[in-house]
Amino acid sequence: MSVVQRKAMLKSQGFFPHKKNAKGTTIIYSRKHATAKFVRVVVDSGIGERSGKVVRNATVKLCFVNRTKSWREITAEVSTDNKGLVSLIRKVEDSEKFVKTCKHCKAKKFTAKTGNVVCSNACWTAWGGKKKSASTTKKSSQKIVAQKKAATPQKKKSQKVTPKSQRTYPANKTYKESSQKKRQKIVAEILPGDLVSVEEIELDKVTHDYTGSILGIVMKTDQFGKTYVNWTANTSSLPEWDMPFANHYQGGQKRHYRFKVLSRKAEWAVAT
Numbered sequence: 001m002s003v004v005q006r007k008a009m010l011k012s013q014g015f016f017p018h019k020k021n022a023k024g025t026t027i028i029y030s031r032k033h034a035t036a037k038f039v040r041v042v043v044d045s046g047i048g049e050r051s052g053k054v055v056r057n058a059t060v061k062l063c064f065v066n067r068t069k070s071w072r073e074i075t076a077e078v079s080t081d082n083k084g085l086v087s088l089i090r091k092v093e094d095s096e097k098f099v100k101t102c103k104h105c106k107a108k109k110f111t112a113k114t115g116n117v118v119c120s121n122a123c124w125t126a127w128g129g130k131k132k133s134a135s136t137t138k139k140s141s142q143k144i145v146a147q148k149k150a151a152t153p154q155k156k157k158s159q160k161v162t163p164k165s166q167r168t169y170p171a172n173k174t175y176k177e178s179s180q181k182k183r184q185k186i187v188a189e190i191l192p193g194d195l196v197s198v199e200e201i202e203l204d205k206v207t208h209d210y211t212g213s214i215l216g217i218v219m220k221t222d223q224f225g226k227t228y229v230n231w232t233a234n235t236s237s238l239p240e241w242d243m244p245f246a247n248h249y250q251g252g253q254k255r256h257y258r259f260k261v262l263s264r265k266a267e268w269a270v271a272t
Contacts, residue, residue: 003047003054006082013089015043025049026056030063036096038065039074039108041089058085060092062099064108064120072110072120074099078217078230091195091217092232098215100235109235117235183252185271188259190227190247194218195263198244202255210236211260214243221247227259 015029027047033039044059061077075095080088100109102119109117118124186204190196196216200208215233225247231240244259248271258268 003052006045006047006054006058006085009085010043010045013086015041017045021049033062033093033096036108039063039096040065040071041093042071043085043089044077057081060085060088062092062096064110066107066120066122072108074108074110074120075233076231078232088217095215095233098212098233098235100213111234117237183250185248186251186258186268187225187248187271188261188266188268190218190221190259190261190266192218192220193263194261194266196229197260197262198238199258199260200255201253201258203253204251207255209260210238211262214238215262216243 010029014031016031018028018030021028021044024044025048027045027049029043029045030040033041040063042061042063046054046056046058048055057079059077059079061073062075063071064074065071075092078088078092100117101107102109102121102123105119105121105123107119107121107123110120112118194217196218197212198210198214199206200210213234213236214231216229216231219228219230221227227245227247229243229245231243234240238257242257244257247259249256249258251270
């Protein structure tokens with residue numbers, strides 16, 4: 001796709017170029033989100049400002065414009081080749097519904113530099129002072145009570161020793177033997193283009209479903225089952241290094257994370 005074609009395609013989708021790019025040397029395009037207020041779809045065209053040539057693939061993300069007119073990135077930036085740009089724009093725009101909303105001011109949340117997911121409007125600054133002073137008073141009163149208790153002499157409790165013949169111990173050996181027997185290879189068919197989320201499993205049972213807070217697109221898989229995913233949204237507390245990375249895992253583990261395919265039916269089963 002030439003520069004003229006890429007610019008024409010972005011214009012046909014309702015995008016307009018920015019006057020400057022504060023973080024790079026390529027031309028940035030954006031437009032309003034179709035349904036979400038104060039949310040903009042942002043495309044880094046990959047076209048150099050000075051050279052006027054395509055220097056890399058285009059990337060797409062969502063930004064929230066807060067009260068101070070600052071733009072906060074509320075989804076991860078996803079890149080694509082020329083053929084998949086239009087479809088990627090639609091998928092990223094649809095991922096807005098997975099972004100968490102502040103319960104106080106209804107603004108979208110974003111991941112700050114500290115790694116915390118916070119309100120784009122920073123609305124906690126309005127009521128944070130009162131909350132802090134109240135907690136300080138509470139801590140002071142608790143400290144005084146603790147000091148009074150420490151000053152009061154306490155009677156030593158007599159320790160009752162249970163005879164060895166009557167002691168009970170956890171059956172760790174039995175648990176380990178049974179868990180080792182259950183450790184079989186569990187696999188599922190994960191294909192490029194699949195829309196996926198994450199499931200937390202414990203001893204082969206689903207304990208938490210992250211559908212609605214984590215969303216990704218499978219880019220490719222290799223012969224060993226390793227799966228490469230562009231995570232377009234993650235509003236949960238699950239860190240990136242805990243995300244699943246393969247189409248298989250060992251059964252019987254205490255806690256593990258695996259893919260959940262949303263775009264089609266894909267079930268996990270014991271490898272034969």
